[in-house]
Amino acid sequence: xxxxxxxxxxxxxxxxxxxxxxxxQAGRSGLKIYSDRFADVEPFCASLFDTPQEFVPLCxxxxxxxxxxxxxxxxxxxxxxGQWIKDxxxxxxxxxxxxxxxxxxxxAIAAHFGNPNPPIVVSNACTSGVCAQITAMRxxxxxxxxxxxxxxxxxxxxxxxxGFQSFKALSPEPCTPFQPDRKGLNLGEAAATIIYxxxxxxxxxxxxxxxxxxxxxxxxxxxxxxxxTGEGAYRCLMDVLEGCTPEQIRLIGVHGTATQYNxxxxxVAIERAGLQDVPKSMLKPYFGHTMGAAGVLETILCAMQIxxxxxxxxxxxxxxxxxxxxxxxxxxxxxxxx
Amino acid sequence: MLKTESxxxxxxxxVMLNGQAITVQETGDKMLVELYRRYAGDYPKFFxxxxxxxxxxxxxxxxxxxxxxxxxxxxxxxxxxxxxxxxDTDYLATISDGNYYPSPAxxxxxxxxxxxxxxxIRHQIQGETSFYILDHPEQLEPIIxxxxxxxxxxxxxxxxxxxxxxxxxxxxxxxxx
Amino acid sequence: xxxxxxxxxxxxxxxxxxxDMTPADIDTDAPLFGEGLGLDSIDALELIMLxxxxxxxxxxxxKAGKAIFQSVRTMAEYIQANRTK
Numbered sequence: 001x002x003x004x005x006x007x008x009x010x011x012x013x014x015x016x017x018x019x020x021x022x023x024x025q026a027g028r029s030g031l032k033i034y035s036d037r038f039a040d041v042e043p044f045c046a047s048l049f050d051t052p053q054e055f056v057p058l059c060x061x062x063x064x065x066x067x068x069x070x071x072x073x074x075x076x077x078x079x080x081x082g083q084w085i086k087d088x089x090x091x092x093x094x095x096x097x098x099x100x101x102x103x104x105x106x107x108a109i110a111a112h113f114g115n116p117n118p119p120i121v122v123s124n125a126c127t128s129g130v131c132a133q134i135t136a137m138r139x140x141x142x143x144x145x146x147x148x149x150x151x152x153x154x155x156x157x158x159x160x161x162x163g164f165q166s167f168k169a170l171s172p173e174p175c176t177p178f179q180p181d182r183k184g185l186n187l188g189e190a191a192a193t194i195i196y197x198x199x200x201x202x203x204x205x206x207x208x209x210x211x212x213x214x215x216x217x218x219x220x221x222x223x224x225x226x227x228x229t230g231e232g233a234y235r236c237l238m239d240v241l242e243g244c245t246p247e248q249i250r251l252i253g254v255h256g257t258a259t260q261y262n263x264x265x266x267x268v269a270i271e272r273a274g275l276q277d278v279p280k281s282m283l284k285p286y287f288g289h290t291m292g293a294a295g296v297l298e299t300i301l302c303a304m305q306i307x308x309x310x311x312x313x314x315x316x317x318x319x320x321x322x323x324x325x326x327x328x329x330x331x332x333x334x335x336x337x338x
Numbered sequence: 339m340l341k342t343e344s345x346x347x348x349x350x351x352x353v354m355l356n357g358q359a360i361t362v363q364e365t366g367d368k369m370l371v372e373l374y375r376r377y378a379g380d381y382p383k384f385f386x387x388x389x390x391x392x393x394x395x396x397x398x399x400x401x402x403x404x405x406x407x408x409x410x411x412x413x414x415x416x417x418x419x420x421x422x423x424x425x426d427t428d429y430l431a432t433i434s435d436g437n438y439y440p441s442p443a444x445x446x447x448x449x450x451x452x453x454x455x456x457x458x459i460r461h462q463i464q465g466e467t468s469f470y471i472l473d474h475p476e477q478l479e480p481i482i483x484x485x486x487x488x489x490x491x492x493x494x495x496x497x498x499x500x501x502x503x504x505x506x507x508x509x510x511x512x513x514x515x
Numbered sequence: 516x517x518x519x520x521x522x523x524x525x526x527x528x529x530x531x532x533x534x535d536m537t538p539a540d541i542d543t544d545a546p547l548f549g550e551g552l553g554l555d556s557i558d559a560l561e562l563i564m565l566x567x568x569x570x571x572x573x574x575x576x577x578k579a580g581k582a583i584f585q586s587v588r589t590m591a592e593y594i595q596a597n598r599t600k
Contacts, residue, residue: 040438095449102421102471120481121471123421124451131468135481142484159426162433163445167560168577216466218414218458224446225556231464239489325446326455328467371534385534439568442560443531 002137002148002196003207007300008065010058011190011287012047016065020297021304029286031174031186038158044170047188047288048156055098056108058191059153063113066149066193071208082114087146089139090119093132094154094292097121109151117145125324126255127216128152129295130332133194134214140198147198152296153191160291161187167224169259177256177282178263185257188288192296209303210335212317215239219327226261230269232329233321237273240319240333246274249333250310253302253320256282257289262323269329275319281305295322299332307336340483345496345511346401348393350504355400366504370396377403386443387456388425390418390500394453395460397508398494402461405512410492413466414454415485416510417478418499421450421471453498466490475509486515520591527587530565531558543587551586559584566590571599 008016012030013023030047037048090113092106106119122132129152136148154160164170164187171184196211217235219227226233241249252275254266270276281302290297299320306316314337321331346355350369353360364372370392374384377400387395394416402408429444446452451469458467466485472478475497482495496510524538531554545551548559559580566572572594574580583593 039435040433097421100421100423100426103419103473106471107473118473118477120477121421123449123469123471124467125449135468135470138484139480142480144480144484158433159430159448162438162440163429163442163448166440166442166445166564168563216468217464218455218467220455220458220462220464222459222555223452223455223557235464324451325449326451326467327458328451328455382533382535385532439564441564443557446557 001210001212002140002198003200004194004209004211005197005207006066006070006195007193007208008062008069009190009192009297009300010062010065011297012049013286017300017304021301024283024286024301029174030188031285031288038161041158041161042165044161044165045173045186046156047186049189053155053189055153055155056105059105059109059151060112062153062191062193063109063149063151066195070195071206084147085113085115088115089117089136089145089148090115091132091136091148091150092119092121093128093150093152093296094121095123095125095128096154096157096160099157100159124328124330125326126289126291126294127322127324127328127330128292129297130214130299130320130322130330131216131295133196133211133295133299133332134216134330136196137211137214140196148196150194150196150296151191152293154291154293155189156187171258175258175284177254177258177284178267178280182258182260182263184259185284186288188290190287190290190293190297192293192300194296194300206337212333212335213240213242214330214332216328216330219329221327223327224325226265226323227327228265228268230265230272232327233266233269233323233331234272236321236329236331237269237275237319240331241273244317246278248317249275249278249319250316251281251302251306251318252278253281253283253298253318255322256280256284258284265323266321295320299334303334303336310336340486340513340515343407343512343514344401344405345509346397348397348506348508350506355404367392373400381460388422388428388447389503389506390422390424390450390498391447391453391456393500393506393508394498394510395456397498397510398457398461401510401512407492407512407514408461411461411463411465411494411512413468413485413490413493414457414463415466415468415482415493415495416454416498417470417472417475418450418497419471419473420499420501422448424500424502457494482513486513491515516591516595519595520587523587523591523594526565526569527562530561541587545586547584547586566594570594572597
């Protein structure tokens with residue numbers, strides 16, 4: 001297991017995890033109709049930054065934010081702290097990166113912080129943000145690094161929006177996950193960062209949460225349609241339930257894209273895993289589908305939700321799940337202490 | 339202990355299986371089709387795949403057919419440097435100015451991890467599939483090492499790079515601990 | 516009509532990458548999905564795009580495709596009645 005010692009979210013709804021959490025609590029949504037953002041593309045509903053952002057500076061800002069709120073008494077995350085950064089690996093979660101480039105922006109972000117280690121880009125479609133956390137956990141558990149900075153980011157382009165439109169996957173209005181009349185997904189933009197450490201802090205400072213387990217499974221069914229039996233997602237849920245019972249899970253952060261097939265598949269997988277009575281968190285109506293950022297952003301907000309609604313000094317567990325093109329599914333289990 | 343059970347290496351002009359050369363007549367993408375006809379031939383979906391997927395798919399096909407432990411594969415982990423750039427470029431051509439007809443069949447391959455899904459479907463592997471973008475093939479080894487555990491003990495993993503239709507390189511191995 | 520059917524078969528082979536197949540191999544009345552040509556959901560979307568690109572027909576609702584894409588003949592009939600180019 002690894003410990004979250006810092007996190008941040010930058011989205012059209014606000015700067016910083018708390019601002020984004022508060023926006024969701026207040027029922028604010030970033031979704032709007034865009035009719036002339038990209039040439040030729042039909043009008044679409046999405047959550048975009050008012051001013052178009054640059055990929056690398058946005059990611060850097062997100063990492064800086066996360067470093068500022070680091071809660072740990074044995075990590076000093078300053079740019080001048082040479083030892084901390086030497087023991088750290090940067091893991092970037094993105095699908096289309098900076099105008100189709102993935103490796104170069106990851107190198108630029110790591111270089112900005114004086115990080116000497118080769119960055120890793122996780123490109124596992126829409127599950128990337130959860131897979132990146134699993135990769136970070138494995139590298140830390142293997143003792144290869146002490147800390148991992150997991151950054152998730154995607155910005156919307158003519159390329160992405162035209163592709164999803166050709167797939168007839170976009171809803172013309174704000175999406176309604178798990179509702180019978182759902183019409184499809186909305187795209188979104190965000191950057192989010194989680195800093196994990198293999199070292200538990202001394203007792204006086206609590207980690208934000210503990211990442212206890214993670215699992216990735218392929219449906220082996222179709223490259224763009226989820227399995228009707230939810231096979232991959234079900235296997236992920238069963239893996240992360242190992243060592244605890246369904247009753248101990250207080251929240252499932254579903255993918256909930258609001259496409260007919262995705263949500264139906266998730267419902268089947270959740271029922272097969274005996275988790276049908278667990279409350280679901282669905283964040284796409286606020287942020288849209290932020291692609292590479294989704295797994296990171298949604299993990300942070302689910303953890304905050306559990307923490308803020310919990311009983312003092314009580315342990316709670318939650319599951320965050322995602323599915324994506326290529327038939328891939330992923331899930332992680334977190335533990336929080338209030 | 340980490341060991342390699344078998345491996346395959348494919349360049350636009352050559353194929354090596356466990357260090358032994360496989361004779362080919364064609365080069366580049368045509369060579370991948372030649373290999374498909376010789377080693378598979380029963381999977382027309384191959385022709386719908388982009389070059390990156392054809393490369394990884396045929397490499398896995400040849401490698402898994404000769405391995406005694408192919409039914410134990412519990413994860414497919416591939417990596418490269420350029421993600422899906424060759425197919426991204428092909429998709430961009432379908433949304434060019436004045437000729438805007440975005441192709442869904444091309445768009446679906448604008449993610450590098452699709453090749454891991456194609457291999458999983460062909461061999462009915464419902465284990466892990468992951469794709470990483472790295473600067474160098476050597477950087478994949480620590481990732482494979484940290485992935486191998488009691489549940490994921492036999493892994494199909496390696497480098498699968500395609501920067502253009504006839505420019506590619508794959509070195510894929512079966513790892514076992 | 517027969518000319519349109521032949522042309523459509525060539526376009527389908529080209530758009531869906533049916534290597535080793537000629538227009539003569541496609542039965543005009545055989546189902547395109549399921550048993551016949553065995554097309555899948557991505558192929559259906561690609562056919563929608565083909566109708567737009569080649570015949571100027573925009574199909575907003577993919578569900579409407581079900582009736583149109585029953586066979587090459589039903590597709591040709593729909594194109595003949597609705598083409599704008």
